[in-house]
Each structure stands twice: as C-alpha cells, then as structure tokens.
Amino acid sequence: MTDASRPAVQLLAVSKHFPDSVAPAVEHLTLAVPRGAVVALIGPSGCGKTTSLRLINRLIDPTSGHVEVDGRDTRQLDPIALRLGIGYVIQAVGLFPHRTIAQNIAVVPRALGWDRGRTRRRVSELAELVGLEQEQLGRFPDELSGGQQQRVGVARALAADPPILLMDEPFGAVDPVVRARLQQELLELQARVHKTIVLVTHDLDEALTVADRVALLDRGGRLAQYAEPDELLRAPAEEFVTEFLGPDRSLRRLALLTVDALQLRRGAAVAVGTSTHDARALLARDGGDWIGVLDDERFLGWVRGTALAGEGSVTEQGLEAPAALVGPRSTLRAAMDRIMTARTATAVVVDEGRFLGIVTLEDIRRALAERAG
Amino acid sequence: MSERNPLLRWDYVVAQRHTIIAAVIEHVQLTLLTVVLGLAVAGVLAAVALRWGRARPTIGAATAALYTIPSVAFFGLLVPSTGLTRTTALIPLVAYTLVVLVNAILDGLDQVPPAVDEAAEAIGLSPLRRLLGVRLPLAVPVIVSGLRVATVTTVGLVTLAAIVGQGGLGRLILDGLRRAFWTPLTIGALLSILLALVLDAAFVLLERRIAPWSVRRPASRAGAA
Numbered sequence: 212m213t214d215a216s217r218p219a220v221q222l223l224a225v226s227k228h229f230p231d232s233v234a235p236a237v238e239h240l241t242l243a244v245p246r247g248a249v250v251a252l253i254g255p256s257g258c259g260k261t262t263s264l265r266l267i268n269r270l271i272d273p274t275s276g277h278v279e280v281d282g283r284d285t286r287q288l289d290p291i292a293l294r295l296g297i298g299y300v301i302q303a304v305g306l307f308p309h310r311t312i313a314q315n316i317a318v319v320p321r322a323l324g325w326d327r328g329r330t331r332r333r334v335s336e337l338a339e340l341v342g343l344e345q346e347q348l349g350r351f352p353d354e355l356s357g358g359q360q361q362r363v364g365v366a367r368a369l370a371a372d373p374p375i376l377l378m379d380e381p382f383g384a385v386d387p388v389v390r391a392r393l394q395q396e397l398l399e400l401q402a403r404v405h406k407t408i409v410l411v412t413h414d415l416d417e418a419l420t421v422a423d424r425v426a427l428l429d430r431g432g433r434l435a436q437y438a439e440p441d442e443l444l445r446a447p448a449e450e451f452v453t454e455f456l457g458p459d460r461s462l463r464r465l466a467l468l469t470v471d472a473l474q475l476r477r478g479a480a481v482a483v484g485t486s487t488h489d490a491r492a493l494l495a496r497d498g499g500d501w502i503g504v505l506d507d508e509r510f511l512g513w514v515r516g517t518a519l520a521g522e523g524s525v526t527e528q529g530l531e532a533p534a535a536l537v538g539p540r541s542t543l544r545a546a547m548d549r550i551m552t553a554r555t556a557t558a559v560v561v562d563e564g565r566f567l568g569i570v571t572l573e574d575i576r577r578a579l580a581e582r583a584g
Numbered sequence: 585m586s587e588r589n590p591l592l593r594w595d596y597v598v599a600q601r602h603t604i605i606a607a608v609i610e611h612v613q614l615t616l617l618t619v620v621l622g623l624a625v626a627g628v629l630a631a632v633a634l635r636w637g638r639a640r641p642t643i644g645a646a647t648a649a650l651y652t653i654p655s656v657a658f659f660g661l662l663v664p665s666t667g668l669t670r671t672t673a674l675i676p677l678v679a680y681t682l683v684v685l686v687n688a689i690l691d692g693l694d695q696v697p698p699a700v701d702e703a704a705e706a707i708g709l710s711p712l713r714r715l716l717g718v719r720l721p722l723a724v725p726v727i728v729s730g731l732r733v734a735t736v737t738t739v740g741l742v743t744l745a746a747i748v749g750q751g752g753l754g755r756l757i758l759d760g761l762r763r764a765f766w767t768p769l770t771i772g773a774l775l776s777i778l779l780a781l782v783l784d785a786a787f788v789l790l791e792r793r794i795a796p797w798s799v800r801r802p803a804s805r806a807g808a809a
Binding site for chain 1: 697699700701702703705706707708709710713718721722724795797798
C-alpha cells in the first residue's frame with residue numbers, strides 16, 4: 212500500500228513569505244521526514260520552525276515549492292481531510308473546556324463519523340496508552356493538572372490512529388520535572404505506536420533526547436543542518452550550528468551515548484582463588500592500583516594492589532564493594548558521574564549480574580574523540 | 585395617603601386576582617417573546633458582523649442608536665402604522681435588547697481562548713464545526729450574562745408598553761396612576777420586580793444546565809475573564 216522507503220512527509224523547496232513581513236518565514240526548505248522517525252525542528256525564535264510545521268497540514272499554504280504527505284502533494288488534498296488524518300498537539304494544549312476528557316479525545320473520531328461503541332472503546336484504550344485513569348474521563352479539562360492535560364492532548368491527537376503526529380512545543384507549558392517525564396513517556400509511547408513525529412521545540416535538550424533526527428533552522432527559515440543528534444553535536448556543519456549548540460557539546464553527547472557504544476575492556480580482573488602472585492603480575496601489566504575480583508561471571512569487588520603482598524590466593528574477604536555499577540544502556544554521562552564518585556575511579560559494567568567490563572574516564576574521552584574523527 | 589387608599593388593599597387584590605394573574609401571564613409572555621426575538625435578531629446581526637468584519641462597527645453603532653430612542657416616543661411613533669397591538673409593543677422592546685445581545689454574542693465569541701480555536705483548526709474541524717461545536721458553546725456564559733441583563737431590563741420596559749394597550753403589569757400601574765389608587769400600582773410594581781428576580785434566577789439555573797463546565801470551577805473562570 213504505502214512504500215516504506217518513501218518519506219512520510221516531504222518539504223520540497225518550500226518558501227513562505229507573509230505579506231506583512233519583508234523577510235521570508237521559511238526559505239527554500241527541503242526536508243524529508245522518514246517514516247516512523249521522530250524529527251525535531253529547532254532554532255532561535257523567528258527561524259520558521261512553527262511555520263514549517265503548519266505547512267505540513269496546510270494550516271498555512273506555501274508561497275512556493277510543495278509539501279508531500281505520504282507521497283501526495285498536499286495541495287491536491289482537502290485541508291480538512293488532511294488535518295483529520297494527521298495528529299496535532301499544541302503547546303497550550305487547547306483542550307475544549309466545555310467538553311469532558313472523553314469527549315475531547317473523541318473529537319476527531321466523531322468528526323470522522325465513527326459509531327459510538329467504536330469511539331468509546333478507542334477512548335478507553337487511549338486513556339490507558341497515555342496513562343490516564345478511566346475515572347478522569349468524565350472530568351472537565353480544568354479539573355486536571357497541566358501534565359495530565361498534556362497527556363489528554365496527546366491522546367486526542369492519536370485518537371484516530373493517524374500515521375503522522377505534529378507537535379508544536381508540546382511540553383512547553385509544563386514545569387521541567389513534568390516535562391522530563393512527558394518526554395520519557397513520549398519515547399515509550401513511540402516505541403509502541405511507531406508514528407512519524409515532527410516536533411517543534413526551542414529546547415535543545417528536548418530535541419536531542421526525543422528526536423531521531425534534528426533539523427536546525429536559522430533565522431529566516433534556512434535549514435542549517437539536518438542530522439542525527441550525535442552527529443549534530445560531533446560535527447556541526449557551520450558556525451551558526453556550533454554557536455547554537457553552545458560550548459558544552461561534548462557534555463551533551465555524554466547524555467546521548469550509552470555504555471554499550473564503547474569497546475569495553477575487561478581491565479585488571481581475576482577470579483577468586485587466583486594466586487596473589489599472578490594477580491600482582493596482572494596488575495603490574497595493567498598499571499593500576501586496584502584489581503577486580505570475579506566469581507565466575509559475577510563481579511565481587513575490588514582489592515587494592517598493596518593488599519596483595521605475600522603468598523596465598525585472592526579471597527572474597529576484605530573487598531572494596533563495587534560502588535560504581537552501570538548497565539550497558541546507561542548513558543556515558545551516568546557512567547562518568549559514577550566514576551567521579553568512586554574511589555577506584557572506574558565504573559563496572561554489569562548486565563543482569565554478568566560482568567561485561569570496566570569504564571574509565573580515559574575510555575570515555577577516547578570514545579568521544581574517536582567518534583569525532 | 586388616606587385610610588381608604590393605603591399602599592395595598594388586600595380586598596382589592598383578592599377581588600381582582602384574575603386580572604392580576606392575567607397581567608402577570610401577559611407580562612411574562614411579552615418579556616420572553618421579546619428576549620427570544622431579540623436573541624434571534626442579534627444572532628443574525630452577529631453573524632453578519634462575523635462574516636463581514638467591516639460591518640461590525642456599523643452594527644454596534646446602529647444598535648446603540650436604537651437604544652437611545654426615548655421609549656415612550658418609540659411606542660407612540662409606531663401607533664399610526666401598527667396600532668395598539670402586540671407588534672407595536674414588541675418592536676421597541678426587541679430593539680432595546682439588541683445592543684446588549686449583539687455585544688454579548690460577539691464578546692462571548694471573542695473571549696474564546698485562541699489556543700482552543702487553534703487546536704480545533706489544527707486537528708481538522710471545519711469552520712462551521714468550530715463555530716457551532718467549539719466557539720459558540722464556549723460563548724454561552726457571556727451570552728447568558730447578556731440575556732440576564734436584557735431580560736431584567738425588558739421586564740421593566742414592558743410596563744411602559746401599557747401606553748399602547750399592552751404591557752401586562754404595566755396596565756395595573758397605569759390604572760393606579762390614572763385613578764390615584766395605590767393598590768394596583770403597588771401590586772404592579774412589586775410583581776414586576778419579583779418577576780425580574782425570578783427570571784434572572786431561571787437564567788442562572790439554565791446556565792448551570794447548558795454550561796456545567798463553566799460553573800464547576802468558578803475560580804479558574806473568574807481568572808480567565
């Protein structure tokens with residue numbers, strides 16, 4: 212039916228000039244949004260990111276160029292039908308205050324002429340999906356917190372199961388704690404529903420966290436760079452991008468990259484029962500102060516090299532507990548945090564109790580540098 | 585004020601109870617008819633103002649101008665063409681409600697939060713659906729406020745329609761004035777006040793029924809307004 216390789220949304224040389232402004236809002240923008248991807252549009256105010264979003268479902272028509280949704284030129288489509296087929300979430304949420312939560316979620320299905328039973332089942336399914344209590348469905352929007360209203364906004368956008376979701380600063384109106392949680396929820400939701408999502412934000416961290424690809428727009432609607440978050444941070448295409456990303460690009464990358472992206476070293480580690488002689492020799496080769504002690508695949512703890520004097524074998528007694536444990540999906544930022552606070556200056560990577568290797572600051576530094584090259 | 589002509593003589597009230605009840609009924613009918621017709625005309629004018637924005641100031645000025653016509657003169661001026669009929673009473677009464685009702689409808693639509701209308705447009709509601717399903721229901725509290733003002737004003741103005749042979753309780757008042765006999769005047773005035781209060785309360789109940797969302801959280805609405 213639909214060609215999976217064809218972009219879900221495509222802007223082709225699109226320009227938009229508003230009559231009351233000299234500078235174009237969007238200039239010659241070409242952008243393909245792959246099916247199933249989350250694309251963030253970001254940039255300073257006046258960069259045309261919201262205009263670009265609104266061009267997709269014809270809230271605005273382009274001055275020149277054209278917009279394709281699912282391979283079809285949107286100008287051939289009825290705007291109302293087009294919009295009903297695309298989910299939309301706005302910053303101010305814009306729930307209908309005179310309708311209950313259930314009625315708010317049901318707006319698009321009703322406009323599409325779904326029968327009562329189907330609509331009711333769908334509403335209750337969506338409440339579940341976005342984490343609303345069934346008993347909240349009969350309430351009015353004013354009776355819900357900002358975060359809950361935002362969830363209703365997302366449920367309303369997903370109601371008719373549109374393949375594409377447009378989000379205009381969806382988490383802009385909630386406090387940072389709730390925002391972080393909603394971003395996480397969006398990622399979990401996306402893992403289940405696999406929509407094509409175009410999201411406008413002014414929050415760089417949000418774009419980097421949520422998006423598969425980031426489109427960074429400069430003032431006047433010029434696309435400065437369109438890349439995956441790590442690539443954007445690693446290789447800014449131009450001066451403007453570098454400036455926009457700020458002086459802490461590497462630190463931001465730490466929050467994106469995960470431990471399993473590193474080539475993990477086993478480090479100086481021995482099994483319980485190894486002779487102290489062999490352990491000393493290993494430590495000497497490694498050059499460190501601490502040696503890890505393993506029981507089969509299980510990491511028991513650390514022993515200091517100076518405690519390995521004399522003859523005998525490495526035992527379970529007197530080990531320094533491994534304070535800095537991380538998993539393979541932990542971010543390098545989290546790993547670094549552990550390393551900083553551990554006496555051994557080393558994080559131990561463990562997957563479901565199984566020892567995978569160790570990470571030091573040097574490993575992290577090298578990983579960032581390697582990927583930059 | 586003599587012993588035989590106090591403010592209120594109960595024996596008169598009892599003897600004239602059928603006349604009084606008929607006057608109340610006529611008063612209610614005239615009032616409700618006025619408000620319903622007023623709302624209908626105001627709705628048309630508001631629709632015109634919405635469709636052609638440039639007509640809005642003209643409509644505002646015209647309805648305000650109608651309101652400035654002295655009521656007694658307005659009733660009197662119509663007598664040669666429409667006679668001592670209900671129509672003669674209704675035309676000025678309806679005309680007077682327009683300034684309040686047209687503005688209530690337009691203000692009510694204007695105060696709909698832009699985000700709500702934007703969201704409605706963005707998710708794909710047609711302009712008609714947005715007006716009827718979103719903006720108009722959200723304008724209800726403001727429109728009802730306008731209806732309350734129009735109704736209370738009309739209850740008072742209806743009494744003046746007595747001079748064209750209509751006017752419900754106004755006829756009792758006029759009768760009392762002509763004969764310098766206070767009881768019908770007092771009864772007419774008291775019932776007119778009471779009627780205004782009752783109808784006003786009825787609108788409050790009506791609003792609670794048709795716009796429960798606006799009543800549940802009065803604090804947040806007051807903040808928005």
